[in-house]
Amino acid sequence: MASSSSSDALTIADIARLAQVSVSTVSRILNGKPDVAEATRQRVLEVMERTGYTPHSGAQQLAGGKSSVITLLFPMDHAEFTQFELDFFIGAASAVSKHHYFFNLMTEPMEAADLLNLYRSGRTDGVILMQIRLDDWRPALLHENGCPFVMIGRCAENDGYSYIDMDFERAMFMAFENLVELGHQQIGFLGRPGWMRTAQFGPAARLWAGYQRACAQFNLPLHYREVEQLTVQDGYTATLELLDEQPGLTAFATVHGASANGVIRALRERGRKVPRDCSVIALATNKIAQLVTPPLTHINFPSDAIGFQAAQMLVRLLNTRADPVEQVLLEPTLTLRDSTAVPPDHPLFTMRQTG
């Protein structure tokens, strides 16, 4: 029966003494090393259990050279945090702890020196990088300094870097393809080409490219509006403007659940029902797509699964001597819900009316 009041600070030496073995034996057991007699192992484990011993992480870090921490870097300078981003965190945190690492989340933007020091201080064993720009400086820096990392997203040039990303260009193309197949020809698009030009974030650039490609291939006129942010408000305003300029539009595509909601609100205000009078399609997480009314036809973006996979890739990297480059590009998929339909002047529509 241990007495004393508060912090006992049990050390490996205490365990060794209590179990009548040396500290190295205890250490071996702690680290799952093979050369230990089963009887000894049991005895020591029993003592540890009974006393509630835990090794001191700082000491392990110092002597063993690893922290068992994985850091997720999501600088929130150019981003809003929504369900979209949350799911990355949750997915990553879950995988990280499943592999017995600890999860360190950093949302403050960082300079090169800070990023390097994070690794050099031994505070983290590896890093998951988010908000990747086409010309991002971070992967090169980490690579040169031997810090294991995985990107969620990708640069323009990715030789030697591991990443997981979605094929955003194809995603946007698919959205338009779907609308065209329904019979739409006059389609409005809300995006952030300016944001793409200045900040050079991958998704913005690639979604824009997908839009351009779709218009070229399907011979569609360009009807787009640049929004500052992908919010309800900006989506609403941009849609009203676009609609008043081009009353012939029968569909809208945008890249976020929130802005899609703005689109729908604007359409309703102009007396157009979704999807009867106008279709709406977006890139979104499942949860958001279902929250909107009507539930959105959308390109799935499985943030949580991506976060989970990214963490797993990093763990794999950490457990390997060599560093195998893993590059995963996810194929987008489309989920049909209630925000898209044939255009109002379409033969099928007329048939439906009269049939």
Add this chain to the structure above:
Amino acid sequence: MASSSSSDALTIADIARLAQVSVSTVSRILNGKPDVAEATRQRVLEVMERTGYTPHSGAQQLAGGKSSVITLLFPMDHAEFTQFELDFFIGAASAVSKHHYFFNLMTEPMEAADLLNLYRSGRTDGVILMQIRLDDWRPALLHENGCPFVMIGRCAENDGYSYIDMDFERAMFMAFENLVELGHQQIGFLGRPGWMRTAQFGPAARLWAGYQRACAQFNLPLHYREVEQLTVQDGYTATLELLDEQPGLTAFATVHGASANGVIRALRERGRKVPRDCSVIALATNKIAQLVTPPLTHINFPSDAIGFQAAQMLVRLLNTRADPVEQVLLEPTLTLRDSTAVPPDHPLFTMRQTG
């Protein structure tokens, strides 16, 4: 010009040698201790800057006894993660890094032994506890073992524990008060009394209490439905049931943006417009309330500010020798948006029609 290829592993001894001082002097400078000549300090800082030196966190932890890590514990066994929860994380992470701590997020449920070991291992200096139950075992355990902590939420009994929480009972009462003032008498309520009874989470219990009190005080008939989860789907189903049983309902109250959306959808399906034919009010974050159509009249729940404050309280605790108990109970506030109005049979309504 430093050569070499990869990990140099610069230590405090290197800095001392390069700056022609002893390691203790460097250490003093590192820790902002007073007794150092300004000239020396500058010289050493310059060397550190030039070489890109960072102290090893493990060594600091071992020798200094602190980790500079704050852990947020949000066991996700009984919870879904939505924007609501995300904002806690973001707020807390932001405050934590603002005070030069690192932010460790743990979402896996934990046993007593694990929780204790987290602190004993020296991996964290303090803990922010979430998902607090009325009879939660964690605060007592941490308290007894000298681990600094702050709760987001509160138990039934909180002597000696620091917390920040919202007055949920009052929040729900306010919602009903508002509806009653508009003229509503037949109000449906969607909540989780069962969840409250079994899991004993504070908010569920207190929201329920607020509902009971409001009905008693305003002499309202009880019309409630228990939902499993506060999702769109469950809100939708429960509303349909309740509505078919009690067609006279002119308002609904619920406790989450998502379930409010389910309510609205169900009402629409039964041909009732919100807010013309039926009002809806909910407890929600600002963001969610605006995402729903129509934008929700709601009791604000500022998760991010709460997360931020909780982290600040903990930092304050960590920087103090004594442990001052801080207990913050936030007053709820109501934001009027577009989902509430006078009931359809109300004199004001009739006036509006004819006027």
Add this chain to the structure above:
DNA sequence: TTGTAAGCGTTATCAG
């Protein structure tokens, strides 16, 4: 299979 002992990079105490 187990024990001895030398670090790991800091901080802290105590002289100077």
Add this chain to the structure above:
DNA sequence: CTGATAACGCTTACAA
């Protein structure tokens, strides 16, 4: 104001 030097608790050769 500055410098030795002893912890801090663990891992890891190397010996036994």
